[in-house]
Amino acid sequence: MTPRRSDRFDTTPPELGDRRGSPYTPHSGAEIDDMLAAIGVDDVEDLFDIPDGVAFDGEFGIPARSEREVERHARALLGKNSALVEFLGRGHYEHFQPAVIDDLSRRSEFLTSYTQYQPEIAQGFLQALFEYQSMFVELTGLGVVNCSIYDAGTALGEAATLAARVRSVTGDRVLIPTNMVEGRQSVLENYVAGTDLSVAAYPMDDGIVDVDALSDHLDDDVAMVYFENPSVTGRIEERVADIAALATEHDALTTMGADPVSLAVLEPPGDCGIDVVIGDAATLGLPASSGTGLGLFATREAYLRQVPGRLVGATTDTDDRRAYTLTLQTREQHIRRERATSNICTNQAWIALRTAMHLAWLGPDGLVDLASTCLREAERLATALDGLDGVAAPVHGGHHIREFVARVADAPALGEELLAAGFAVHVLDEQHIQVCVTEVTASHADALVDAVAEAIA
Amino acid sequence: MSYDQARWRRDDAPVYEPLLHEKGERTVRPADRDVPLPDELVRDELTLPGVSEPELARHYTRLSQMTYGVDSGPYPLGSCTMKYNPKHTERIAALPDALVHPDRPDEHRQGVLEIYVRLQEYLARIGGMADVTLQPPAGAAGEFTGIRIAAAYHADNGDDDRDEILVTDTAHGTNFASAALAGYDVVELPSGEDGRVNLEALRAAASPRTAALMLTNPNTLGLFEREIEPIASIVHDVGGLLYYDGANLNALLGRARPGDMGFDLMHYNVHKTFATPHGGGGPGAGPVGVCERLVPYLPAPHVRRDGDVVETYAPPNTIGKVHGYEGNWLVLLKAFAYIERLGDAGLLDTSAMAVLNANYLGTTVDLEIPYEPYHHEFVASAGDRDAAELAKRMLDYGVHPPTTKWPDIVSEALMTEPTESERQATLDQLARAFNAAAADDDETVAAAPHRTSARRIDQVAAARDVRLSWQALTGE
Numbered sequence: 001m002t003p004r005r006s007d008r009f010d011t012t013p014p015e016l017g018d019r020r021g022s023p024y025t026p027h028s029g030a031e032i033d034d035m036l037a038a039i040g041v042d043d044v045e046d047l048f049d050i051p052d053g054v055a056f057d058g059e060f061g062i063p064a065r066s067e068r069e070v071e072r073h074a075r076a077l078l079g080k081n082s083a084l085v086e087f088l089g090r091g092h093y094e095h096f097q098p099a100v101i102d103d104l105s106r107r108s109e110f111l112t113s114y115t116q117y118q119p120e121i122a123q124g125f126l127q128a129l130f131e132y133q134s135m136f137v138e139l140t141g142l143g144v145v146n147c148s149i150y151d152a153g154t155a156l157g158e159a160a161t162l163a164a165r166v167r168s169v170t171g172d173r174v175l176i177p178t179n180m181v182e183g184r185q186s187v188l189e190n191y192v193a194g195t196d197l198s199v200a201a202y203p204m205d206d207g208i209v210d211v212d213a214l215s216d217h218l219d220d221d222v223a224m225v226y227f228e229n230p231s232v233t234g235r236i237e238e239r240v241a242d243i244a245a246l247a248t249e250h251d252a253l254t255t256m257g258a259d260p261v262s263l264a265v266l267e268p269p270g271d272c273g274i275d276v277v278i279g280d281a282a283t284l285g286l287p288a289s290s291g292t293g294l295g296l297f298a299t300r301e302a303y304l305r306q307v308p309g310r311l312v313g314a315t316t317d318t319d320d321r322r323a324y325t326l327t328l329q330t331r332e333q334h335i336r337r338e339r340a341t342s343n344i345c346t347n348q349a350w351i352a353l354r355t356a357m358h359l360a361w362l363g364p365d366g367l368v369d370l371a372s373t374c375l376r377e378a379e380r381l382a383t384a385l386d387g388l389d390g391v392a393a394p395v396h397g398g399h400h401i402r403e404f405v406a407r408v409a410d411a412p413a414l415g416e417e418l419l420a421a422g423f424a425v426h427v428l429d430e431q432h433i434q435v436c437v438t439e440v441t442a443s444h445a446d447a448l449v450d451a452v453a454e455a456i457a
Numbered sequence: 458m459s460y461d462q463a464r465w466r467r468d469d470a471p472v473y474e475p476l477l478h479e480k481g482e483r484t485v486r487p488a489d490r491d492v493p494l495p496d497e498l499v500r501d502e503l504t505l506p507g508v509s510e511p512e513l514a515r516h517y518t519r520l521s522q523m524t525y526g527v528d529s530g531p532y533p534l535g536s537c538t539m540k541y542n543p544k545h546t547e548r549i550a551a552l553p554d555a556l557v558h559p560d561r562p563d564e565h566r567q568g569v570l571e572i573y574v575r576l577q578e579y580l581a582r583i584g585g586m587a588d589v590t591l592q593p594p595a596g597a598a599g600e601f602t603g604i605r606i607a608a609a610y611h612a613d614n615g616d617d618d619r620d621e622i623l624v625t626d627t628a629h630g631t632n633f634a635s636a637a638l639a640g641y642d643v644v645e646l647p648s649g650e651d652g653r654v655n656l657e658a659l660r661a662a663a664s665p666r667t668a669a670l671m672l673t674n675p676n677t678l679g680l681f682e683r684e685i686e687p688i689a690s691i692v693h694d695v696g697g698l699l700y701y702d703g704a705n706l707n708a709l710l711g712r713a714r715p716g717d718m719g720f721d722l723m724h725y726n727v728h729k730t731f732a733t734p735h736g737g738g739g740p741g742a743g744p745v746g747v748c749e750r751l752v753p754y755l756p757a758p759h760v761r762r763d764g765d766v767v768e769t770y771a772p773p774n775t776i777g778k779v780h781g782y783e784g785n786w787l788v789l790l791k792a793f794a795y796i797e798r799l800g801d802a803g804l805l806d807t808s809a810m811a812v813l814n815a816n817y818l819g820t821t822v823d824l825e826i827p828y829e830p831y832h833h834e835f836v837a838s839a840g841d842r843d844a845a846e847l848a849k850r851m852l853d854y855g856v857h858p859p860t861t862k863w864p865d866i867v868s869e870a871l872m873t874e875p876t877e878s879e880r881q882a883t884l885d886q887l888a889r890a891f892n893a894a895a896a897d898d899d900e901t902v903a904a905a906p907h908r909t910s911a912r913r914i915d916q917v918a919a920a921r922d923v924r925l926s927w928q929a930l931t932g933e
Contacts, residue, residue: 021806022799024541024732026880027813035817035881044809047816049681049830054718056711060582064800067545074572074794078554081561081568088558091781100510102551104517112526112542114534115738117860119916120909121852123473124520125737131477131506134926138504144925147738150594153781161638182560186757186778190605194640236498265487267500280781290569291559291782292740304923310738314930315919317912318904322472327919333597333634334863338643343634346595346728346743348785350736360477360513364485364505368492375493399494424561 023067084424085444086288089403089436090232091152091181091280094288095261095370096440098361101285105354115310115349119325120317126324129349130312132356139260140277140298141268146309148281148348149295152257153184155278156226157191158297158308158342162276163224163253164195165306165341170251171221174199177209181232181257197223207235207396207405211242218250228257229266233434234378234403235396236266244273258296259283260359261374262401264367275300282348284362285355294351305331308342310349370439374402377437377445382406384449385435390456395432403436408456417455423448473911474519476927483507523910524737525857531879531887533818535834535860535872536629536677538707538729540811543798546733546791555790559782563768569786570767573760576793577744583796583804584703584723585716586746592756592784596704599724599743600635600671605776606722606747606754607669607698608639613774616696619668623697625654627678627864629704632671641668648866652678652828659691667697674701674718675708677864677872679815679831689719698722698751703743706730707876708812708833711805715746722747727792734791742788758783808833810877814884818875821888824895827867834874836867839895842902844869847894849913850905854890 027035032044041047065073086094105111109124116122116129129147136145149155160174174192176185178201189199202217203210209227218225225247229237237243240256247254255276256269260283263269269277282294299307305328313327333340362370378400385393385406394404408414408431415427423444426434437445472479484504492499508516526532532539549555557566577589593599604622611619622636625646636643644662649655653676663670670692674682682688692699701715701723707730715723727733728741735741747755756779758769799807811833819826824837837859839847848858848871860872871891875884894902906913924930 022803022810022877024543024799024803025806025810025877027810028880031881032813035813039813039816039820044813047812047830048712048832049683050709050713051683051686053686054713056585056714056717060579060711060801060804062579062582062796062800062804064802065797067798070794070797071545071549073797074549074790075552075554077571077575078552078568080571081554081557082565084557084561084565086558086561088560090560092558092560094558098510100513100517104514104521106547107518107521108528108542109521109524109526111547111734111736112528112539113524113737114532114537114539114735117534118525118848118852118858119914120849120906120911121525121857122523122737123911124523127474127476127523128517128520129737130926134476134478134928135505137926137928143929150598150740150785151781153778154594154598181781183778183781187781190601190777190779191638193605193608194638236494238498264503265492265494265499267498286787287556288558289556290566290786291780292785292787293781311925313919314924315915315922317914319912320471321911323911323914325914325916325919327916327923327925330920332630334630337630337633338637340630340634340637343597343601343631343638344595345597345629345631346726346735346741347739348594349738349740350734351740353737357513357517360506360508361510363507364483364503365490365507367505368485368487368490368503371487372490372492379493399498419562419565424558424565426560 084422085441086424087435087437087441087448088424088426090426090434092288092291093283093402093438094440095284095438097287100361101354101357104357105350110353111350116326123324126312128353128356130314130324132352133312135356135359136296136298139263141270142277142298143301144304144307145298146307146311148352149297149309149344150348151293151295152278152280153187155295155297156184157188159255159276159278160188160192160197160224161195162303162306162308164197166253166303168251169223169253171223172196172198173222174224174226175202175217175222176226177202177204179204179232180228207231207233208237208398209243211239214243215246218246220250222250222252224253224255226255230262230401233396233405234400236399236401238398240267240269241272248273261371265371281355282351284358285351294348294355306341307331309344309347373439375399377442378402378404381435381437381445385452388453388456391452402438403434405432405434407431408433414455418451421451423451473523477506477508477516478927480512480516481506481508530856531875531883532857533859533873533875533887534857535874536704538874538876540732540876541878542732542734543795546794549794550787550790567767570760572790572793574762574767576789577760579796580725580744581746584725584746585714586723587749588752588755589744589746590755590759591744591789592780593724593743593745594780594785595739595741596724596726596743597631597635598779599745600631601638602745602756602779603700603722603724604636604639604669606751609754609774609776610751611668619666621666622668623662623670625672627676627866628671628673629702632702652680653682654684654688656684656687659688663691663695663697665695667692667695669698669700671700671702673705675705675832678828678836679834680828681832685718704729705833708808710808711801712808716748722751727788731792732795733788740785740788742785742792807877814875814877814879818873818884818888821885822891824891834872837871837873838867839869839871842869842895844871846902850894850897850902851890852906853908854893856887856890
């Protein structure tokens with residue numbers, strides 16, 4: 001018999017009345033007695049079938065706190081983050097979040113529902129996900145968009161395993177650029193570690209894909225070519241169709257890393273021969289959230305049965321009205337188990353809901369204008385920095401969206417001085433910083449230029 | 458939303474709510490909007506919904522009303538732990554100080570790192586583990602992380618012949634899929650007659666090829682694996698590792714810890730046990746706890762205290778990254794707030810009331826429950842009825858039905874987990890829904906649901922004629 005533990009603790013949060021324990025268990029003492037009598041036991045502890053040898057009799061040493069105390073504690077801890085204006089990007093961005101997103105996405109039916117395995121009482125969420133899929137079909141030019149992968153890195157891993165499953169692809173090598181968003185390569189390497197795939201890098205030239213060098217790296221042993229557009233340093237890729245054509249020549253898939261803002265103005269990747277688009281769709285829908293993301297995954301209809309993750313499809317109900325349901329679930333782990341296309345179960349659905357809301361709130365004109373702003377502000381800030389003695393920006397040619405690299409005499413020292421002045425930029429190496437500006441930080445750009453001028457003076 | 462509410466406005470249209478683009482759509486030509494890029498890089502057109510903010514508010518409000526959440530009523534989905542999601546954690550996750558970029562230098566994001574290190578410590582104590590990584594963004598990602606850690610550990614020991622992972626036949630589908638994704642052969646263990654691990658079958662399967670056994674405890678039938686100590690010995694004796702699937706940890710909070718049972722590594726489902734909202738499928742978080750000898754293999758960056766500050770570092774034998782950044786921070790922050798709110802006393806009460814509720818509901822449901830004694834969940838059998846059909850009928854009684862037709866070892870399974878959030882009266886309502894559905898005639902059940910916002914949905918047609926976007930609906 002397990003020892004009784006109900007009196008191990010003295011802490012009684014004041015709002016609990018006659019019971020001690022969790023503020024979120026609604027039972028009264030009398031109710032518990034009545035339930036125990038119905039079951040036919042004397043004590044709740046009698047319901048546990050835990051052998052003495054493995055029973056835990058200790059304490060965690062975590063004091064219970066009131067709601068006010070928890071919030072005060074969290075505020076105090078979070079207050080240790082410095083107050084900085086962040087000119088940071090490289091895969092994670094801050095865009096203005098309209099109030100409707102927080103307000104509507106937090107409606108508790110959305111927030112507290114589970115995966116839509118009973119579609120008759122989940123039509124609302126299913127429709128919202130169907131709308132998310134549809135808007136990204138438009139943005140990517142690809143016919144199949146799933147309801148989400150965790151983030152861009154894991155979506156890239158899924159793209160590689162998709163390439164390995166597609167029968168027309170024969171190779172085992174995944175080619176990635178030497179310079180890409182940090183973290184994604186390491187995630188990819190974990191995803192392919194248990195497969196026959198290996199990862200190799202091809203060089204970049206002036207901040208974008210070195211297409212000639214890529215051509216040299218390509219042979220029939222390549223399964224997938226990955227590149228990012230914009231590149232990790234913010235430059236718009238200029239030879240998307242050439243890259244895709246090269247890969248196709250060698251029966252390899254082409255996967256492009258993208259984001260929903262640049263997709264608004266660029267040629268739809270599906271029209272340029274791209275087979276898979278991955279990326280962080282939470283660029284819209286979430287503020288900068290310490291890396292919390294939304295893995296975009298879009299591909300061609302030809303690979304429909306090999307797609308990882310959940311898909312929402314349209315159908316009808318018995319009243320012959322349009323309705324929605326999760327579909328092609330035989331691809332998924334709860335049915336196909338070790339033969340599933342992926343192990344993903346829980347995904348990022350609620351963030352997909354928010355991203356769809358953000359896209360709908362912007363509309364096509366608002367989204368295109370946001371992309372234009374990100375192009376213009378990057379150019380404006382680069383020009384201003386380039387005007388300072390000892391700064392060259394951007395170091396790469398072509399067009400930049402949101403961010404660019406600047407060359408300076410002593411990047412680590414400049415980075416420190418800027419932090420002291422209340423600004424954060426990326427310090428890439430001894431002589432390079434990277435600066436990211438969006439509509440949110442644009443109003444601080446002049447102050448950043450002044451701070452750089454002062455720091456290097 | 459009720460049947461009538463769903464229909465009141467749309468008697469003339471074959472939809473419950475128009476799609477966004479049906480409410481308004483605009484096409485713009487970026488070239489006409491002065492986009493500062495050369496024409497050859499720019500798309501010709503972009504067509505997206507164009508609706509006003511008031512229309513958006515109505516649209517999403519209506520969609521929310523056609524969605525059933527924990528706040529709508531009982532949600533006894535077995536293995537999903539659909540407990541109440543406290544509201545205060547949402548406010549904390551929205552604090553401006555929580556919304557920072559992950560590439561700040563460590564000394565300028567000490568707030569984030571402080572919460573990470575404290576949550577790591579809390580979870581380590583709760584699971585009886587030496588250390589915890591918060592990076593895996595979901596339970597399945599945690600499983601994959603754990604298996605990658607096991608693989609790296611075996612490889613470091615020159616143990617290259619371990620190519621099998623043992624999984625019980627009652628295990629979650631993700632266990633099989635995660636093991637396969639990591640490159641292992643999956644060996645399925647048949648359960649014993651009592652619904653638990655069959656020690657003979659385990660002895661027969663365990664070998665020098667065994668990398669790990671993945672186990673849920675209590676298992677998906679709600680049964681505690683009483684023989685966990687011999688199970689651990691069998692696995693450890695052949696050099697394998699014991700992996701704990703944390704999906705059912707809610708049953709054990711404060712009463713038993715995987716680390717004390719001999720588990721070497723585990724994942725936690727914070728969106729189950731620690732009350733972060735499921736959000737219609739995610740985001741969740743799947744932190745992984747490990748014993749001392751596996752700490753060097755944790756994903757990088759890992760977080761640790763160094764005197765008065767908190768720093769990130771790469772463990773010496775790290776497996777690398779399993780998420781592009783450091784996981785689902787906003788979810789982890791909510792779990793931190795929940796654990797601090799409950800403390801020891803609240804966590805202990807949580808497992809007590811979760812198990813009390815399942816047992817009380819089990820006694821009031823008129824269906825056979827073949828395996829006992831169960832803890833936080835039970836698996837009832839619908840007998841000669843179809844479990845999925847009964848579930849549809851339960852929708853008419855205003856509740857969310859249980860998980861159906863799984864695990865396979867119970868015929869027509871109804872896997873039921875009421876959680877600690879319900880009181881007696883709600884459980885009585887749930888039991889009436891079970892019993893009324895079971896008593897209804899076949900014709901009524903087959904035509905169910907009748908009172909939901911949409912009627913029975915044709916899933917076969919959805920898979921036959923696949924339409925995944927409104928672009929695919931043209932010509933409807």
